[in-house]
Amino acid sequence: MNSFRVLEIKQSVFEDNDRDADLLRDELKKDKTFLLNLMSSPGSGKTTTVIRTIEALKDEMKIGVLEADIDSDVDAHTVSKTGTRVIQLHTGGMCHLDADMTRQGLNGLGTSGLDFVILENVGNLVCPAEFDTGASKNAMILSVPEGDDKPLKYPLMFSIVDVLLINKMDAIDYFDFDLEAVKERVKKLNPNIKVIPISAKKGEGMEEWAEWIRAEVKNWNQQ
């Protein structure tokens, strides 16, 4: 009875999810649906940015939104007022979304005919960085009041995203926020990252952001 066997697994905990995420990306590619995973701390302005983005692009592409929240549907309700297709995902206490949950959300939303889906991830800078959702591209919002030292504290998040939006630029005079220092810190972690300062409230920078999305959506459909 006491014969123990050691079975070597040597597998990253994220391996199953990473594989699933790659599958989902292939499916989205075939459907010609560009999925953007939007991450940030709570309150950085994800929902406000989502609404601004819809306003800027709704006349040129079909947009859908996945709202992930631990347990509420306030954001989905807010976004639905724009007339966009939106679905609320409850993560049931989990602080992140994985590829499987994302797929379920997309199925609920129905991606056929959608060109662009925005996933508002759970407000958190740690776990979402570790779980690939299967998104085409990853974006992160850092807002001015959070401080310019965040790249030093959460290096993983800043190193995996394709684009960083620096939000609440309208409030920069009230905070000690060194934009150039952030850019420098972020580029050290991630040389290819695109940094766009915006104010989701006032609309500043939204044209550059919309331009980035246009180019990425086009690219996604061509490859």
Place this chain on the structure above:
Amino acid sequence: MHELGVVFEVIKNVENFAKKNGVTKIDTLVLQIGELSSMIPKYIEACYPAAVDGTFMQYTKLKIEILPGNGLCKKCSTVFNLMKNGGKCPGCRNEEWELLSGKEFMIKEIIAC
């Protein structure tokens, strides 16, 4: 505490592995966690019993091995521990390095019985 969700992910992975390999009972699960991973071993241990409760791993013991967070200096190629040296090369004080290890979160092995 984000470890709970991740421990569920671990259990899912081990379950898959066990099924494929015809393992029905596991005595010990061995994880490897990098020093620079956002997973804190203490918290993993704390939420592990709750996570395995009611699963086939209910009586499986947990063992955690820590892997060092090492960098390779981009100037002088010294390999050094990032935590102990505060991210600065002990050879030439350079702060630019390439990450060699430390972000891992691996299921190393299981001891089946």
